Amino acid sequence: MEYEIVHLPKEKWKGTIIPIGYKTDKYYDVLVNNTEKGFIIEIEKKDFTEPVTHTPQEYDFPDKLYEDHWENAYAWGVLVNDELVAAIETDQELWSNRLRITELWVSEGYQKQGIGHKLINIAKEQARRERRRAIILETQSCNVNAIDFYQHEGFTLIGMDTCCYKNNDLQRKEVRLEFGWFPEEKKKIKRDEIEIRIETENDWYDVELMTQHAFWNKHCPGCDEHYLVHKLRQDKDYLPELSRIALKDGNVIGCIMYSKSRVVDGTDTHEIITFGPLCVDPKWQGCGVGELLLRETMNLAADKGYKGIIIFGEPDYYPRIGFKTCDNFNITTADGKNFDAFMGIELVEGGMKDIKGKFYEAKVFENLSKEEVEEYNKKFPKLQKLRFPGQWD
Known part of the structure; x- marks a missing residue:
């Protein structure tokens, strides 16, 4: 089935909760070792001893569209019978000329139907039109499905924060990872x-x-x-x-x-x-x-x-x-x-x-x-x- 992507106007959708949740039996283990010559960072996919589930209800501050701290936010989504089943939100990071994907969500019943790919393409089109030098986004080391999806869409690891959510993110196996996508460099035609x-x-x-x-x-x-x-x-x-x-x-x-x-x-x-x-x-x-x-x-x-x-x-x-x-x-x-x-x-x-x-x-x-x-x-x-x-x- 073909799903139409539509713009989600700020005046109507501001504050809408994005119920992001996932279940995983794998994680990317992040190891940071301090050596005499500097630091050695290893990131390796491993198995949890038992599956881990994250639900929207466990977060004190659930994801929402058009949060005040995103000054240039813009959102699109998929509506089925007026119900939001997928969404992407971007924010123009003007000082660095990058585009940040601040939200990306597809409801469980609509996953693996190509909707996520189309939403990512919307962000890539925005970046192309605005001549942004990169698209960046945040995910977690335990969200393996998301990481694999982003890599499939051409994103690569560009950084991490080992104490973004709590001071023991490394031990909890939930480290913030930053991924980036870079437009193809074009050669001048003679x-x-x-x-x-x-x-x-x-x-x-x-x-x-x-x-x-x-x-x-x-x-x-x-x-x-x-x-x-x-x-x-x-x-x-x-x-x-x-x-x-x-x-x-x-x-x-x-x-x-x-x-x-x-x-x-x-x-x-x-x-x-x-x-x-x-x-x-x-x-x-x-x-x-x-x-x-x-x-x-x-x-x-x-x-x-x-x-x-x-x-x-x-x-x-x-x-x-x-x-x-x-x-x-x-x-x-x-x-x-x-x-x-x-x-x-x-x-x-x-x-x-x-x-x-x-x-x-x-x-x-x-x-x-x-x-x-x-x-x-x-x-x-x-x-x-x-x-x-x-x-x-």
Whole structure:
């Protein structure tokens, strides 16, 4: 049976008890020996003389969702007939750029059905989206099933605390163990390793599918950028001569779409260009594909005489390529505002020194119909809409 994972809003689920309990006939024996040269630590799986059971009732402070000391907590779970049967909670450890799993629980009757794996994947997706350098979590040396599960999910031992719960944790065979998961380090792709070209009609579905995967659940549950690509191709302001797709081994892994825009200052109108979407398949994000697409097409645009580009984009990404906030160019949004995500770049030195006013995108970017997007989604394999921290709405 397929179980749907849903976000558990703080305002509804704060204080909900997570009844974590387990039974085990094994434990990881932790030995710490002080020697002349330092310390020798041994951790070995052994058998209890008789099974040990831990129940939620034995704890003075049972696990709860959204505890006050987790300042950036976010939780998801599985509901069956409105009853919570599984949950995961994370907290952003901002100072170290790590993501901590603070709770992970699957009710006994729902274990070994892949729910725990899916919940872990939610945390991995959050870490990927937020560019966290690691996921960390706590378990106990006697919780062998949990330890084995975490190792199966790619976690490894990163530390321990021999007096976390009581001063005799070593003797009680209940030592706090810290496990960590680290995203795969990605190598930068060189220009000669990919193909960059104009898309053909035969590419349309693959480009839209890649775009959907790139933006799915990024800014809100679901996305509409793949439908925007479809609409943009039919729009009078689309610039196919500048737009490009990137392919690796024949598969579409990125695209950049350009369109005409304008800056209006009273009765004066200045033509300018914008790009969007610029996206890369999640498997290839962080490999430099987007930058290769952008730099190549910026050169194309400069060769065709365009003076500059204005975008709404990620403030953490575009400035390192040379983009500046638009207040540097005396340009505002259509409603007279400026903010970090509103940026521009000159394609030639001084290209925008005589351009000032309010920026307007092509009409196709405005008010994409949610009903049309939902209908268009039927062309692609179904994906689950899900809430993540940092989404716009």
